[in-house]
Amino acid sequence: MKNSLTILTVPAFADNYLWIIHNGKNAVVVDPGDATPILHALDQHQLTLSAILLTHHHADHIGGVPALLKSNQGMQAIQIYGPANDGISCITKPVGNNDRIALTDLGLHLTVIEVPGHTAGHIAYFAPDQHWLFSGDTLFAGGCGRLFEGTPAQMLNSLDKLSQLPNDTVVYCAHEYTLSNLRFALAVEPDNLALSQRMLSEQTKRDQGIPTVPTTIGLEKATNPFLRSRETSVINGLLKQEKIVKTNDEVANFGALREWKNHFA
16 A cells, blocks of 8 residues: 555645645545645546545634535545644544544555644644655744744654654645745754755755655754754854853753744844
8 A cells, every 4th residue: 555645735825735645546635724726636636535634723724624525515424633632623533642543545544643832732644654744834844833822842842753753754744934944944053064955955946846845854854953953053053143041951942943933034
């Protein structure tokens, strides 16, 4: 089954990516904030939607669910998986940390990882057979989500969980924020050669209209300051900007890093 599944990239809004996992017949969609491009892709590839995976409650991730359900009237029921504690009323299968999901129509198995920080109940989905991660707005290419509901300690812990996944894990995040994230990363770690090389590569992709995602856990560990907040080079970057006073408080350092990014131009 590992080689029989394909992931379609579906752009939406200004910078969202919606994901369709399919086997040529049945499909599951991740975070369908807009139904229109999803319905077009399903029709184009002649796919039947059998499940929806939601990571958190923000409208650009769940807004298309009602229209998808309406379009499926009279056909098979669509199961909606999502976080048990993030206030999403349309969920039919609430899930939490370490829950296992078996999508039998696709032969796909997923493990749920609770990753609060961006929202209080945010979750991610990991496919252990394929080494795929659907991270929503927790882990981005080169960055992480804003702390709208959670704390620096929560987000640091959530990113620690994700960084422990295999380095070849392919990360399907939900936004095209990569270039702005990497500009910030270079301000933090200007001497990171891997980061400089990545910036050139990702800029070339965007110049050609190519998405910069998915990424990988290994690449993020080498270049994403939010996965590197304990590194001396990142701490030195914070010190140079007078963002921190103590160097041995990892939560405070992470919070300072996230706050710096919030106001980075």
